[in-house]
Amino acid sequence: MCDILKREFSWNNFRLFHQNKTDFYTFQWRWHPHIFLIYRSMIAAYSIGSLSAVLVEGGGPHIMVYLTIWTYLTLTLHFLTAAILAFVCHCTRCGDDQTNSIVLTQVQSEPIKAVNGSFQTDDGRKMSKSNIDDSSTADQETGHNSDESAQSLPWYFQGCWLVSIVAHHFTLVVTLVYFTALFPFMGIQGIAINDINMHGISSVLVLIDVAVGARPVRLLHVIYPIVFGITYVTFSAIYWSRDTVNNVVYNILDWNNPGLAVGVVVGLAFVVIPLIQLLHFGLYRLRLRLYDHIYLTK
Template sequence: MASDKTSIGLQVNSRGISGDHVCQVGLGVRGRGVLVSMARGSHTTGTQPFREEFRLRKLGFEYDEPKHFYSCQWQWPAAVYISIRVFLSLYTTGALITVCAMNSTYTILRFLTIWTYILLALHFTVASVITITHHIKRPRSKNCSDDQQECKSRENPGFVDEEEMGRIQRKQPEGSQKDSKEQPEDKITWYMKLSWLLSDIVQVFSVVVTVIYFTAIYPTLTVTNSELFNDFNVHAVNTVFVLLDAAVCARPARVLHLVYPVGYGLVYIVFSVVVYGVSGTVIYNVLDYSQPLYPAVTVPGLALIVIPLLQLAFYGLYRLKLRISVKLYN
């Protein structure tokens, strides 16, 4: 009856492109008309309280939106995003093979540069495979290039406007809603967690490698043009690529994940100590253990200052992406 009026208030905990957030949803039903309003949670606009990043659970890799590991942050055609992923994978793999072919494998495997570049190529390859696999599995109608409006709501609940929410509600058949216990949220897979871990490490250490190379090593080098090209590939292009990766992908970022690049750095320090103890080889001047002052300054400086600042910078880039995407597509 036209005079009937029902109002329903819901608070929905969901996972958006930026992690946990709370959305306030109000439904007003008058007769046969449906009025839907949605107040978006703070995460969708990038205003989540910073202190939330320091909860213990943020150390882990639990995340309920697998699509963020194979989706573009921006509403680009799927073919464009896949092309970027494939290019990054092929380029870094080719550059790694070239560097290994032109140098003694035994010698270059001592360097932090090569360790990090191997992980970089592995990360881009894993991310490329994840992206291609999931885009092949998805129905064509779900591609961003085919249905932009549905893609908006699928990529980020914060992009769902009132008209779209109304359309979704009207399309949903009666009785289709089930108890949340019967339909548990999707979890990311182990290989998505691997991709996330690799990205945490390489995005920080690619910048570290670039800065150390151009401030402490490059000014003293005398190399041929071919060697210079390879050096730029593994010491400069690497940082360009991780910035591109961070800018276009929808993968989340967490401040406490700084422990993983710190752990990676400590593993390399132990390796350099073993190499020095066994053969007396000094891999880098800043890790010359015959002059303890150098490593005594370098190691704590990286672990306590440089790595945390870089992790914060990439987290800041992630939050900035969310704000821009809401401004562009909301």
């Protein structure tokens, strides 16, 4: 565990670099790829339908001031782009080899281990000895180290990864804040179906996505949800400043009470968001360990 954390807290892990493109359009598990395409299609269609219902019922552009809408838009964008990426890459292989086992480089965050005469990374994906030798030779010839080799992840993969990080993170934040700090004080009986979709089912979908997908999680990527949160806080302050009476979006983010608002922002940025990142990372490591146990890769 100490070695894992040591590798995670490397400056390189702030960046959106990963050596294995397959992790972004396949299951973690050895299931048929067509099942993954069906899964991506269904979850994208569901999120688009739910978002459309909310926007139609919202009745105007004012609905865009809510963090819930920002987050659900981001989540829907993640599911849509993930589905498109999956279909494109399964049809074109995205430039990878035909075996669909494409760990060709060794990076600091995912060391290669010898297993029964072959080699694999921490995520359990196997590679041949010749691929390791070829990778090492290529690095020597180009003068690049293994971290620089990881920069081969295309920009559109990085974009999809960035959207997924923010969506996975803030979906859980919205659910937590809604059911602990907002809903209990609304004084309403029951809950609307759209609220269930955006504040409850959305988090279930995120946890399923984390459980079945192969995308990696980096602890230092916590910076991206924090930036997203700061962006929304800045927007809410500007929106409030135009009408300090009627433009209070949330009672817990009421800039007429700056002490409360700043306290909430600091608590989310330095406590809640990092804890959720630890949760995502823990689920990621658990997923890899289960993979090793189920498929006997170690």
